[in-house]
Amino acid sequence: xxxxxxxxxxxxxxxxxxxxxxxxxxxxxxxxxxxxxxxxxxxxxxxxxxxxxxxxxxxxxxxxxxxxxxxxxxxxxxxxxxxxxxxxxxxxxxxxxxxxxxxxxxxxxxxxxxxxxxxxxxxxxxxxxxxxxxxxxxxxxxxxxxxxxxxxxxxxxxxxxxxxxxxxxxxxxxxxxxxxxxxxxxxxxxxxxxxxxxxxxxxxxxxxxxxxxxxxxxxxxxxxxxxxxxxxxxxxxxxxxxxxxxxxxxxxxxxxxxxxxxxxx
Numbered sequence: 001x002x003x004x005x006x007x008x009x010x011x012x013x014x015x016x017x018x019x020x021x022x023x024x025x026x027x028x029x030x031x032x033x034x035x036x037x038x039x040x041x042x043x044x045x046x047x048x049x050x051x052x053x054x055x056x057x058x059x060x061x062x063x064x065x066x067x068x069x070x071x072x073x074x075x076x077x078x079x080x081x082x083x084x085x086x087x088x089x090x091x092x093x094x095x096x097x098x099x100x101x102x103x104x105x106x107x108x109x110x111x112x113x114x115x116x117x118x119x120x121x122x123x124x125x126x127x128x129x130x131x132x133x134x135x136x137x138x139x140x141x142x143x144x145x146x147x148x149x150x151x152x153x154x155x156x157x158x159x160x161x162x163x164x165x166x167x168x169x170x171x172x173x174x175x176x177x178x179x180x181x182x183x184x185x186x187x188x189x190x191x192x193x194x195x196x197x198x199x200x201x202x203x204x205x206x207x208x209x210x211x212x213x214x215x216x217x218x219x220x221x222x223x224x225x226x227x228x229x230x231x232x233x234x235x236x237x238x239x240x241x242x243x244x245x246x247x248x249x250x251x252x253x254x255x256x257x258x259x260x261x262x263x264x265x
Contacts, residue, residue: 002022002023004020004021004022004049004058004060005020005021005022005023006018006019006020007019007020007021007059007089009061009082009085009086009088009089010085011064011078011081011082011084011085012081012084012085013078013081015064015069015070015071015078015081015082016069016070016071017061017062017063017064017069017070017082017085017086018040018061018062018067018068018069019040019059019060019061019062019086019089020040020041020049020059020060020061021057021058021059021089021093022049022050022053022057022058022059023057024053024055024056024057024058024095025056026055026056026057026097026243027056027094027095027096027097028055028056028057028095028096028097028098028099028242028243028246029056029057029058029059029090029093029095029097029098029099030049030052030055030056030057030058030059030099030101030239030242031059031061031083031086031087031090031098031099031100031101031120032045032048032049032052032058032059032060032061032101032102032106033061033063033083033100033101033102033103033105033106033107033109033110034060034061034062034063034066034103034105034106034227035103035104035105035106035127035225035226035227036073036075036104036105036143036162037066037156037160037162038066038103038226038227039062039066039067039068039161040060040061040062040067041062041067041068044227044228044230045060045227047232047235048227048230048235051232051235051236051239052101052235052238052239054236054239055239055240055242055243056095056097056099056243057090057093057095059086059089059090061082061083061085061086063079063082063105063106063109064078064079064082065162065163065164065165066161066162066163067161069082071163072163072164072165072166073162073163073164073165074165074169075105075147075164075165076105076108076109076112076132076173077169077173079105079109080109080112080113080116080117082109083100083109083110083113084113084117087100087113087119087120097121097122097246098119098120098121098122099120099121099122099123099124099242099245099246100113100114100120100122100123100124101124101126101238101242102123102124102125102126102128103125103126103127103128103226103227103230104126104127104128104129104198104225104226104227105129106128107125107126107127107128107129107176108125108128108129108176110123110124110125110128111123111125111128111176111179111180111183111207112173112174112176112179114182114183114186114188115174115179115180115181115182115183116174116179116182118186120186121186121187121245121246122186122187122188122189122242122245122246123183123186123187123188123189124188124189124191124238124241124242125188125189125190125191125207126191126192126226126227126230126234126238127191127192127193127196127198127199127225127226127229128176128190128192128199128203128204128207129176129198129199129203130175130176130177130180130199130202130203130204130206130207130210131175131176131177131203131206132172132173132175134199134203136200137197137198137199137200138197139197139198140198140199143198146164147164148168150166153166176207177206177207177210178210180207180210180211181210181211181212183211183212184211184212184213184214184215185214186214187214187215187216187245187246188211188214188215188216189215189216189218189238189241189242189245190204190207190208190211190215190216190217190218191204191218191220191234191238192204192217192218192219192220192223193219193220193221193222193223193224193225193229194219194220194221194222194223195222195223195224196223196224196225197224197225198225198226199225201219204217204219205217214245216241218237220234
């Protein structure tokens with residue numbers, strides 16, 4: 001596999017976003033959105049990108065406050081602007097079909113972007129939460145400690161290089177399940193494991209229940225959480241599903257998406 005083309009993108013609120021582009025032979029591009037404290041440069045994301053690259057181009061990005069990107073994480077709120085910058089970069093490179101593929105936090109952001117901004121041709125989420133403030137599992141209680149406590153934010157900055165905004169949400173952004181119904185008629189695939197230690201299956205069922213067709217729900221046996229648990233076989237199936245789903249007539253929003261977006265790199 002060729003090394004990715006490095007990209008430096010800028011969001012509408014002037015945050016610098018680190019990204020990488022794997023060129024694809026087709027007119028399909030996967031915008032790859034990572035989970036909390038991860039990075040597109042990590043081996044798990046690079047392996048996923050390599051598999052998806054068999055079906056099209058891939059643009060992986062680091063959300064604000066993560067990796068080499070600037071700013072501070074807002075844990076699912078203003079990250080929609082980071083995705084917007086990556087989608088615009090894909091359009092400038094001539095890709096006509098854009099598929100958002102998000103893991104955990106990245107899945108929540110993908111849902112919110114597709115619902116609130118539109119202009120994409122497919123949405124795939126893996127291990128995405130349906131609602132905010134979920135604390136019913138031990139891992140999620142740890143996540144909330146990291147986000148809400150000063151010492152927690154310091155620990156995750158030192159251990160993972162993730163910088164989290166000290167102020168909480170004001171106002172609280174729409175939860176994924178609240179906007180999932182607005183994604184239609186864009187094809188929407190929800191993937192969730194029955195062994196997810198962070199978010200139990202009711203999150204996937206809630207997203208599916210609030211969404212509208214065309215939608216699919218894959219419950220993966222013995223599958224844990226997000227990018228670190230995703231097998232090559234699962235990613236191959238996601239790539240094949242996305243290729244087929246985006247081969248259908250594109251949504252009105254996608255057809256009207258601006259393909260000569262202003263240069264923000």
